[in-house]
Amino acid sequence: MSAPTAQRSVLPPRPSYAAVLRVPHARRAFTAALTARLSYGTVSLALLLSVTRATGSYAVSGTVLSLFGAASVLLMPVRASLIDRHGPRRALPPMATLYGALLCLLAALTWRPGAPAALLATAAALAGAFTPPMGPTMRALWSELVHDRALLQRAYSLDGVAEELLYVSGPALIGVLAGLAPPACGLLLSALLIVAGACAFVTSPVMPGPRPAQAPHKRSVRPSGIPGLLAPVAVAGGVGLALSGLDLLVMAFTAQHAYDTALVPWILGALSAGSAVGGLLNGALPWRMPARTRLCCFAAALGLVIATTALAPDLWTLTAAMTLAGAFIAPALTTAYLLADELAPTDARTRAGAWVNAAVNAGSSTGALLTGLLIGAVPLGICFLLSGGVAVGTALVAGPRRRRYADRS
Template identity: 65%
Template sequence: MSAPLSRPSYAAVLRVPRARSTFAAALVGRLAYGVVSLSLLLATVRATGSYAVAGTVMALFGASTVLLLPLRASLVDRYGPRRALAPMAVLYAALLSVLAAVTWRPGTPAVVLGAVTALTGACAPPLGPTMRMVWGELVHDRRLLQRAYSLDGVAEELLYVSGPVFVGVLIRFASPSAGLLLSAALIAAGTCAFVASPVVGGLRGSSGRRQQGKSPARQRGLLQPVLVAAGAGLTLSAVDLLVTAFAERHGYGGDTVAWMLAALSAGSAVGGLLNGAIDWRTPARVRLPWQAAGLGLTVCAAGLAPGPWTLTAALACAGAFVAPALTTAYLIADETAAPGARTRAGAWINTAVNAGSSCGAVTAGLLLSHASLGVCFAAAGGAALVSAAGAVVGARGTAVAAVEAEPVPEAALEAESGRSGA
């Protein structure tokens, strides 16, 4: 499972033995997460007739999915992908089917919906973090791994954009609950194909092995990418709400909002591909604060946009820093993690992005009622700038911790004790 020796490129990533089939299977399963959110929202509204209940159900689903993600990822590290992911996928698909059944017709009590939804989210298999761990096993060249992570990040972004499109087509012919069944089928089929790959099936967990990775140096090393990921999530979720408010205040419709946010996603995809194609000489820990700062500054500048076209251009520029920052964060997490904790380390980045996203939406909503749009955009960009500053401090602390944790050479110890070879 070693990387090819050719010049690092996206084509070289896909030429790695078993990479295309394994990656394709993971993407099929991960498409389920692009489909499930809108399907669950629409199905709950249809079943209860209440947006308040739907909002609560979505909050429960998001909380159980995100907050328990590191725990589920640790099960993958401990028992291996095949033994851990397959049972999770079966449970998750079964519970999604139950959700589809109870939302197919109106009348299901909100308490039942909330309980089933929370339990469903708790079983969601961590396919994204596991696939990134598998990339680390497939690709041993760090330059090629950067391209693999960039490709993975851009593909994931496209899945979350295309998922709602599939739901929109589906509900023209069926109940929104059918989207939950589609999500169940995708997660079951994708996960089964993923764990059936010889690459994934050959990976063993860390059960019975000595656990590493809890040293202070490793913990500090993970703090930097987690901080930037949380800042990026907060900034991006705030921007989503601020763009909607901008369109309403300037008399534009939802189609304009869609194009603006599409520009953000397109900029992220282009930025991710360019970032992966560059043969960086600067270490990842040095690049990460600059990428976070670029996101923060461009979002602050977006608040000065006088109209929708200038705002769209500003958002495209801001998006160009999103995928590079997250890709770099995943690279650092992979470098920091002990061999038996790589899936969990990547999961912490996911958790940080989603936790920041939840906080950003709430904060932006509160700010909008007390401040101008320009101030709100500046506050949203400021979150990324603060994370960039924290990343600089974190990088310095990690370097100091690494030096302190570095073992003293045996020859030096012998010289101090008078037992050097003479």
């Protein structure tokens, strides 16, 4: 054997997505977590359809859905802190059981018309309060299973792309089910998915136990309790804020240019396809740039593409711009989770990921409301500029600071 050949034979293999799934017990835990997380892709549309059918009021259904989402987002760090403190085996099953039971209660209340709006709102808010943080818990488990940072990047990228596909396939599944059974069956399906998936997840032999606090201040559920965490949380919130209004902006663009609004799902599908491709490429590339710098670059690039969409003259250009914008979504969010994992101590990994997740969801809810108020009040091009400017602004604010002066003794 020649020397070059011998040298090549001892080089470590490059990490791959197949290598992620070959990690002992990873495939079993990941499959169970995805089963539970599919519930998050089905529950929103199922709740909206069920409440609308039961009350006949879009105002009531919108209020119920908002209360459900607000309770889920605002209390996510608290629930994640419980998982860090007591371990997934002890904390997840009670959360999943209560959440599933409340979804079943909502299904029973909405099975026939005439349900009291106040009772529906209360049950929805309680269900949101007990929503198990399966995404942050699975990402924390990836950190336990994978110790090589390059392979962990692949694992997070695979996790992010799979989660996005669940949010695309979940509403489609509810749409098919709604044509065969009452809308409340979608809530029962969501309950079944979360309970079955969470119970299968915690039976994995690699599930970590309780994580004792490394210092008393680490018990704080605020992001400031983890030094440096505010940067990925802020950027994730800016990305969520920028993305949330794209549905309305694309619909307004098609209406303004006299295109068929039936094309809107295809344009948004191009956004999701771009995100999936970008996420897989991001996980495959051997990045040398620090995670915080990468995060800000991805967020700034996303914002710039959205902002330049204001110049799109036709539908084809808009679709191309949405595909390009999507290529930065999964990399930005994956890098935010990776950075949060780097910054968090062992006893706060789930909570750190939950703060990033909550920031994305909170930004999405706020952005949709603000975009709805802006459309019609200002030109559509300005709406695209403002949407992209939010992502660019948070990237600039959270960017790493260089020393301007040398240290003095």
